[in-house]
Amino acid sequence: MNLTSLTAVALGKKIRAKEVSAAEAAAAALEEIKKKEPQINSFVTVDEEGAIERAKEVQKGIEDGIYTSPLAGVPIAVKDNICTKGIRTTCSSKILKNFIPSYMAQAVRNLEKAGAIVIGKTNMDEFAMGSTTETSYFGAVKNPWNTAHVPGGSSGGSCAAVAAEECTCALGSDTGGSIRQPSSFCGVTGIKPTYGTVSRYGLIAYGSSLDQIGPIAKDVTDCAAILEVISSYDKKDSTSVRRSDLDFMSALTDDVSGMKIGIPKDYFGNGLNEEVKQHVLSAAKVLEEKGAILEAFDLGLVEYAVPAYYVIACAEASSNLARFDGVKYGYRTDDYAGLHQMYKKSRSEGFGPEVKRRIMLGSFVLSSGYYDAYYLKALRTKALIKQEFDKAFAKYDVVLGPTAPSTAPEIGSSLEDPMKMYLGDIYTISVNLAGLPGISVPCGLDQNGLPIGLQLIGDCFQEKKIIRTAYAFEQTRQYQRSPYGSGIPADKAASWKGGDRA
Numbered sequence: 001m002n003l004t005s006l007t008a009v010a011l012g013k014k015i016r017a018k019e020v021s022a023a024e025a026a027a028a029a030l031e032e033i034k035k036k037e038p039q040i041n042s043f044v045t046v047d048e049e050g051a052i053e054r055a056k057e058v059q060k061g062i063e064d065g066i067y068t069s070p071l072a073g074v075p076i077a078v079k080d081n082i083c084t085k086g087i088r089t090t091c092s093s094k095i096l097k098n099f100i101p102s103y104m105a106q107a108v109r110n111l112e113k114a115g116a117i118v119i120g121k122t123n124m125d126e127f128a129m130g131s132t133t134e135t136s137y138f139g140a141v142k143n144p145w146n147t148a149h150v151p152g153g154s155s156g157g158s159c160a161a162v163a164a165e166e167c168t169c170a171l172g173s174d175t176g177g178s179i180r181q182p183s184s185f186c187g188v189t190g191i192k193p194t195y196g197t198v199s200r201y202g203l204i205a206y207g208s209s210l211d212q213i214g215p216i217a218k219d220v221t222d223c224a225a226i227l228e229v230i231s232s233y234d235k236k237d238s239t240s241v242r243r244s245d246l247d248f249m250s251a252l253t254d255d256v257s258g259m260k261i262g263i264p265k266d267y268f269g270n271g272l273n274e275e276v277k278q279h280v281l282s283a284a285k286v287l288e289e290k291g292a293i294l295e296a297f298d299l300g301l302v303e304y305a306v307p308a309y310y311v312i313a314c315a316e317a318s319s320n321l322a323r324f325d326g327v328k329y330g331y332r333t334d335d336y337a338g339l340h341q342m343y344k345k346s347r348s349e350g351f352g353p354e355v356k357r358r359i360m361l362g363s364f365v366l367s368s369g370y371y372d373a374y375y376l377k378a379l380r381t382k383a384l385i386k387q388e389f390d391k392a393f394a395k396y397d398v399v400l401g402p403t404a405p406s407t408a409p410e411i412g413s414s415l416e417d418p419m420k421m422y423l424g425d426i427y428t429i430s431v432n433l434a435g436l437p438g439i440s441v442p443c444g445l446d447q448n449g450l451p452i453g454l455q456l457i458g459d460c461f462q463e464k465k466i467i468r469t470a471y472a473f474e475q476t477r478q479y480q481r482s483p484y485g486s487g488i489p490a491d492k493a494a495s496w497k498g499g500d501r502a
């Protein structure tokens with residue numbers, strides 16, 4: 001058995017019981033990464049030296065009784081838009097390819113305080129803009145269930161790393177579904193917390209009013225344990241919320257009796273793959289058998305979520321990404337005449353096509369004359385979407401639906417039609433617009449052996465309800481390992497077409 005095939009909590013337990021050392025756990029992850037990276041490409045940077053060094057320190061800390069958390073000694077991968085002091089943080093963009101932060105994101109600080117060990121930085125869609133992890137400057141990530149398919153995005157590297165068992169758990173970020181959708185495509189579990197729960201300090205901003213960091217792992221228990229560690233009030237993030245209910249592991253009770261679950265009819269109409277639909281509805285049935293009360297309802301405004309999201313996210317991105325100008329840090333063009341040309345060439349050469357498209361769209365909707373027509377209208381729509389959820393949560397504890405309309409598409413098939421790709425976010429983005437928590441848990445495989453995700457959405461600050469429901473569902477099934485998780489099968493490895501890792 002390889003140590004990376006354990007859950008993070010199980011591995012942590014072995015470490016605290018001195019059955020294995022933190023150094024052995026780090027070495028096991030590093031070995032799996034070496035073996036699988038040529039096929040999966042889920043990491044941009046692997047901090048081999050740092051992880052080994054830190055494992056020694058942590059081991060001593062465990063022995064001295066300093067680190068007692070379930071994550072003490074556990075290696076964790078961190079998405080490459082989360083700043084790590086001394087470890088290159090690229091956002092998978094050429095413009096930040098050599099950026100080494102001088103500070104640690106608060107979420108990573110919290111992990112380190114608990115004794116977790118950062119093993120490396122995971123590949124992602126450039127600046128977290130995308131749904132397939134194909135727009136990375138460091139090459140596309142492959143889905144460990146079938147390397148001809150995408151892992152989803154934008155946290156595709158984190159989800160693929162967990163599914164391929166290169167490490168036991170990871171951090172991702174979710175602006176419009178980037179934790180939940182790749183979790184669904186890779187057969188792992190991921191939580192997007194209530195906005196304000198995890199500090200955004202050190203998370204490189206995309207759509208600041210929507211961005212949240214969250215856990216990605218093999219099961220609900222791991223996600224609850226990680227979320228408990230990374231959540232904190234932080235005065236360095238002006239949108240941080242002071243909460244006293246962060247004991248998420250207390251919700252792992254396997255009890256959903258009397259829980260009211262609303263199923264939005266609008267999430268099961270046109271555009272939803274039939275197999276996904278059947279598996280999600282069967283999952284709902286399982287919860288009903290365990291004592292939950294199901295009811296179908298009209299959520300309303302579902303079709304406006306995608307346009308409102310893309311206007312708001314792009315508007316914020318155009319402003320947030322103005323800081324990458326070749327002056328202060330990041331890439332600067334070699335050859336220029338004067339300041340303006342330096343800006344222009346650095347940005348033109350540094351950003352990829354999807355990021356440029358969004359900066360242009362965002363600048364347009366914020367420009368005078370269009371601000372009211374697009375941006376303000378999108379903000380009003382956002383407020384109305386929140387009201388729809390408020391109405392739903394007056395009646396239900398949890399809202400249940402699919403995470404994504406389909407399973408993972410083939411590599412290369414999504415980027416040709418960005419509009420179609422944006423529509424794939426239909427079930428996840430309203431959760432960000434309304435600031436709610438959401439979880440994706442695996443609920444089956446389609447005929448091609450690709451994973452399907454069940455999404456559970458809670459009211460603001462009700463993570464425990466979705467954790468409780470997801471955990472109860474999970475107890476009825478076995479964790480399914482990806483082919484790459486259980487060892488590289490020669491036939492899969494041979495079909496891999498190679499990547500352009502820089």
Ligand code: GLN
Pocket residue numbers: 128129130131153154173174175176177178179206313425
């Ligand atoms: N797919 C969405 C987008 O491209 C969501 C991305 C995210 O959550 N970071 O914007």
